[in-house]
Amino acid sequence: MDTYSGVLWIIGLLGAVFMIGILRRHVEIIINFVLRGVLGLFMIYFANYVLSPFMPEVCVGYNPFTFLTSGFLGFSGVLMMYGVQFYMQIGYF
Numbered sequence: 001m002d003t004y005s006g007v008l009w010i011i012g013l014l015g016a017v018f019m020i021g022i023l024r025r026h027v028e029i030i031i032n033f034v035l036r037g038v039l040g041l042f043m044i045y046f047a048n049y050v051l052s053p054f055m056p057e058v059c060v061g062y063n064p065f066t067f068l069t070s071g072f073l074g075f076s077g078v079l080m081m082y083g084v085q086f087y088m089q090i091g092y093f
Contacts, residue, residue, distance in 0.1 A: 033071045040070020043078050057089045058082065 020027055041062055048059040060066060060081045069077040 036074045037067045037071030040074065040078050041067060043075070044070070044081070047078070047082065055086075055089075058086050060085050 020030065023030065044060050044062065044066060051058055060078075066081060069081060071077075073080065
């Protein structure tokens with residue numbers, strides 16, 4: 001990691017701590033969102049691991065969109081992303 005990316009990480013973390021301090025009443029909502037997003041990415045990782053030998057074209061990627069979707073919608077968001085990916089790969093879309 002070079003110095004520039006290290007400085008950006010520190011600024012990002014300080015900004016996150018500052019925002020949590022401002023939104024002290026809404027900390028539970030923010031923590032819930034982040035935990036659902038992280039758990040959603042873990043679910044995607046393990047689902048990709050299980051599905052890749054059978055259907056490698058249905059695997060969902062890891063990106064900010066998948067984090068936000070699983071953070072807002074939880075488990076149903078992860079299922080929705082796999083449903084959309086499956087629908088696109090079978091040729092109807």
